[in-house]
Amino acid sequence: MNTAQQNEKTGVRKVTDKGEIRTEGLEVTYNSDVGQTVALSKTSLTIHPGEFVCVLGPSGCGKSTLLNVIAGFVKATEGRALLDGNAIEQPGADRSMVFQQHSLLPWKTVRANIELGPKFTGDIEASSTVNHFLKMVGLQKYENHYPDQLSGGMQQRVGIARALATFPRVLLMDEPFAALDYQTRLMMQENLLSLWEEFGTTVVFVTHDVDEAIFLSDRILLMSASPGRIVKDIANPLPRPRTQMISSEAKFLEIKRDCMEIIRAEALSTF
Ligand SMILES: Nc1ncnc2c1ncn2[C@@H]1O[C@H](COP(=O)(O)OP(=O)(O)OP(=O)(O)O)[C@@H](O)[C@H]1O
Ligand SMILES: [Mg+2]
Known part of the structure; x- marks a missing residue:
């Protein structure tokens, strides 16, 4: 059962159990009539309670697969995913998903x-x-x-x-703003950050937009092209609270350059 606590002054209720997510040697292979696809290869990571982590990677690299394993919708072929030390076997109310198109x-x-x-x-x-x-x-x-x-x-x-x-202890977001126009997307990003700052849950947010990942995250996990694995774990120390104006600051541009260099090297190696 999830628990919520009410702040007496602000009246805001927030989660008290923040989720820690761990994956150990996680591998997912899909079997279908067109053959086998290795969607995720040997992925080990830890996401700390209350952290806002963005997962950034090219189309088809296994981002949704990673979220779906954490959500309990897809089973690991090898290795495992854990929530607060317990192996994830099925969906549960302690994890919620927001999809690209509203559902x-x-x-x-x-x-x-x-x-x-x-x-x-x-x-x-x-x-x-x-x-x-x-x-x-x-x-x-x-x-x-x-x-x-x-x-x-x-x-x-x-x-x-x-x-x-x-x-939920964990909020899983699969490119939730990808279908929105530019201005609405910027507004939604700011809105999401203020909700998260109040609410405090762990967030795993998938995107292929580098600016979006830097604006939102505490940490960015960069994935390689298919079969996906995490090639870089980039800390994002930009101060909070943030507004979109932060995207012109030197530190933002430095993180962006780091991300772009790795994305470019990955793209060249698979071309
Ligand atoms: N149910 C499925 N059956 C067979 N193959 C699948 C299935 N779901 C995903 N795949 C394959 O697994 C790989 C990873 O897919 P996934 O949807 O996780 O990628 P993604 O990074 O989320 O891509 P996108 O950015 O386009 O959403 C792809 O090659 C895809 O074709
Ligand atoms: Mg996807």
């Missing part, structure tokens, strides 16, 4: 979509939990709207609220 139920209102998680976990305060997250993502006025009555950015905010409403 809201079109026949349910915003409120009903967010309420699914807390009702499923038996949250006796489901209604007030939903109010809390509607407010956090700034959509109180839209609680009775249906998904197709919202913009793409608003739909993604509902998806994030729904994912957080079970107070």
